[in-house]
Amino acid sequence: MNDWRERIDAAADRCTGLLRRTPLMVSRALWNEQLVEIKLEQMQHTGSFKxxxxxxxxxxxxxxxxxxxxxxxxxxxxxxxxxxxxxxxxxxxxxxxxxxxxxxxxxxxxxxxxxxxxxxxxxxxxxxxxxxxxxxxxxVHAYDTPETVEGQGTLFREWEAQGLEADTVLVAVGGGGLIAGAMAWFEGDRKVVAVESAGCPTLATAMKQGVDAEIDVSGAAVNALGARRIGRICHALAVEQLIETTIVSDEAILEAQRLLWQKLRLLVEPAAAVPLAALRSGVYRPEPGERVALLLCGANVEPDPLGTAVA
The missing domain is CATH 3.40.50.1100 (Rossmann fold)
Known part of the structure; x- marks a missing residue:
């Protein structure tokens, strides 16, 4: 499908007034004193990008x-x-x-x-x-329909309109709808890196074994990233764009989750910390001068620390 950007534009128009325009921040506190751009999509309605x-x-x-x-x-x-x-x-x-x-x-x-x-x-x-x-x-499928991917793509359209400067965007992967939206919008103009938890490596497995590969799922981020297989739309875009996949341990995810709270007072669920875990653990190593952005995708921590709903 070669008209993704037009379809994402249409989705953004369709959803006008129904979604939050989530804020951005930059920080040098998370990784080697390097400037990192962050989109706070955990502040979306219901506490996630969904x-x-x-x-x-x-x-x-x-x-x-x-x-x-x-x-x-x-x-x-x-x-x-x-x-x-x-x-x-x-x-x-x-x-x-x-x-x-x-x-x-x-x-x-x-x-x-x-x-x-x-x-x-x-x-x-x-x-x-x-x-x-x-x-x-x-x-209403969670990740593998054109309508879902178009909707998730509005996030990256919005981010770019807000002044995204990074060369590379790190995105957590479960079933693949979110990163499919990134690939569909950027169309290779920016590098998109897939980051998966060691217990849910759906995309990495499919890139090696084929789109129908199925895995057992487990780990700290399983209640957000626990799809058994990757979406066909995501897989097709990943193959076309030669997406880079990285895998992080539960220990790295939980350390990144703690760091986001300790350094920035950002309380996110483990899945949202997965991109930062790739930087912190060294499984993704930017080139000298490469500017990196992280997407924080969800805030629904279990157990809920305050027991309150997210509007």
């Missing part, structure tokens, strides 16, 4: 009377619930047991019907597909 894809999908489709259904590790479900509530739609969200109460409580607070499924994200997705077939509800 409402971008959710709103674009719901506004792009004819919604049946049965409403919408989604499977989610938590953040996507909260986003679909939030978007459905704002648009006056029924929503049913299937989540795995490992989703955690910080995210499932958001889903319920936004009025969606919540179903907790034994197992991981793949099990929740199977249950959501069964409900889709039974009820006729519209499936």
């Amino acid at each position: 409402p971008r894809g959710a709103f674009n999908t719901l506004l792009s489709q004819d919604i049946p009377s049965a409403g919408v259904v989604a499977a989610s590790g938590g953040n996507h479900g909260a986003a679909v619930a939030y978007a459905a509530d704002k648009l006056g739609l029924r929503a049913k969200i299937f989540v795995p047991e490992l989703a955690g109460t910080a995210k499932t409580s958001l889903i319920e607070q936004y009025g969606a019907e919540l179903v907790v499924v034994p197992g991981d994200y793949g099990d929740a997705l199977a249950a959501a597909r069964d409900w889709e077939a039974k009820s006729g509800a519209l499936q």
Whole structure:
């Protein structure tokens, strides 16, 4: 698909007034006193980037009377619930047991019907597909539809319009919708680096074994990054653009999460700390003079430290 930027422009127009324009900051406190650009997307509605894809999908489709259904590790479900509530739609969200109460409580607070499924994200997705077939509800996929990728791409369109100067953007990867949005928008004009947790290396595995490769998932970031396989859209873009993949340990992720709080008072979930972990651990080493940017993608820490909802 060679018209991604036009489609992302259209998604941004479609979602006008429904999304926050999340702020930026720069810091020398995180990595070798080097200037790092940061986008604070954890401040988006529901505490993650996911409402971008959710709103674009719901506004792009004819919604049946049965409403919408989604499977989610938590953040996507909260986003679909939030978007459905704002648009006056029924929503049913299937989540795995490992989703955690910080995210499932958001889903319920936004009025969606919540179903907790034994197992991981793949099990929740199977249950959501069964409900889709039974009820006729519209499936809102977490990462592997054009509408989702277009919505996530609005993040990078927005970032560039805000004055992004970095040569390289580090992005966490689960199922691949977020980084697919980055690749779709930048089209190779900036380097995009995929960062995965050691327990959820979906893209790295697929780049070696093929798009249908499936993995077991685990680790500190599993409730956000725990897709068993990479999305086909993400894989196609990654192959086309020869994306660089890096893998970080749970220890590096948790250290980066702590550092973001200690140095910048930014409280984020482990998945959001994954890009910084790549820098801190040295699995990604910028060239001399290379300017780097980090995307902080989510703030729904488990357990919720204050027990409050995110609007």
